[in-house]
Amino acid sequence: MQKLKEKLLALIGIRKIIALSLTTVFCYLTVVGLIGKDEFLPVFSMVVGYYFGRSTALDKSANIGDKPLG
Secondary structure (H helix, E strand, O other), X not given: OHXXXXXXXXXXXXXXXXXXXXXXXXXXXXXXXXXXXXHHHHHHHHHHHHHHHHHHHHXXXXXXXXXXXX
8 A cells, every 4th residue: 555655756856847847838838929828828838737736636535535424
């Protein structure tokens, strides 16, 4: 069970790094002018939505085991 928790924590860390790096790259491309706001906003919204949606789902599933039944 401990190994499973460690693997999940490592996966969360990787997902966070990917989301932050993708956000940084798209911010840079927008500032430089290679892409416009019409391209930036949908991609950024999807990344942030997926990241927070996934994190919330994992938090809820982890907390279900902590609550007493009944």
